[in-house]
């Protein structure tokens with residue numbers, strides 16, 4: 125798939141802009157603080173109905189306006205799909221083919237994007253939260269069922285945590301509601317964990333191939349999904365469900381004491397190993413970067429496999445963070461295959477040599493220069 129065009133109204137520092145893109149490499153060129161990242165962000169928002177930079181939609185609306193609009197048309201193999209997102213100070217409306225969608229999970233997935241920003245280079249070394257967010261954002265786009273389960277899980281998790289806080293001197297009767305919430309949480313949690321394991325296995329397969337190539341055959345990248353269940357309990361959704369329920373039962377006193385839910389996909393993690401050594405503790409910075417880049421490139425293939433279409437790649441000032449050899453790998457892997465948007469203050473070195481015939485947008489103070 126590729127994004128054919130996009131229009132912004134009162135989005136960040138853009139008052140009104142209409143753009144037509146190339147199904148190839150699009151370069152967003154400009155000095156600092158002119159609006160390059162805001163354009164990438166608009167594409168991300170069009171895809172996922174939320175920003176990667178802020179959790180508040182209000183931040184996306186121009187300071188002098190009360191509402192913003194992002195419109196775009198996605199070209200797929202056999203159809204084109206117009207998307208529209210209206211952001212107001214009190215809520216948002218999402219339309220596919222001009223029809224308003226009651227649920228955002230019906231909207232997300234029409235345009236698939238992969239964002240690669242300098243902070244993604246800390247995917248391996250960063251906090252577990254970063255990796256869970258990465259997993260959920262990527263898998264949610266590929267699979268609406270995953271997204272649905274995740275949103276149900278989060279709602280029940282909030283209720284259960286609130287209830288655990290309320291339960292001070294608990295009576296036996298109070299625990300009945302806790303059991304109900306534990307049961308529901310285990311059911312959605314099991315679906316999420318099972319789907320994560322399946323998709324991570326596929327992602328690992330692609331990422332290992334890329335990592336092997338970048339390291340010239342010397343390094344073997346593997347993943348490990350970290351959670352408290354025994355390996356045999358992870359075999360099916362039923363066994364994960366039973367395992368989570370058992371944990372909630374066994375550790376009830378601990379959860380009541382700490383007043384929060386201690387088990388479930390919101391606590392799990394993903395670890396990366398190179399030649400069986402944990403990259404986050406034993407890997408060099410170069411190995412950590414190679415692993416992060418391999419995972420990002422692997423996502424492109426996984427999305428193609430899962431959805432039948434290549435996603436759109438958003439590279440936010442990431443080339444300057446990679447050495448020549450990693451830049452070469454990235455650019456040769458995407459060129460002529462994936463529509464790419466790349467922000468930069470100047471195009472030089474490897475990128476200038478390798479990128480042929482890009483469409484360049486010169487950006488200055490929220491406007492496109494002709």
Ligand SMILES: Nc1ncnc2c1ncn2[C@@H]1O[C@H](COP(=O)(O)OP(=O)(O)OP(=O)(O)O)[C@@H](O)[C@H]1O
Nearest residue numbers: 136137156157158159160161162183184185186187
């Ligand atoms: N809601 C908003 N309304 C108006 N202007 C905004 C809004 N939010 C951010 N801005 C401004 O938009 C400008 C562009 O920011 P953006 O992050 O897109 O710049 P950039 O070109 O990517 O810069 P850099 O290369 O430094 O990352 C900034 O000056 C910022 O203060």
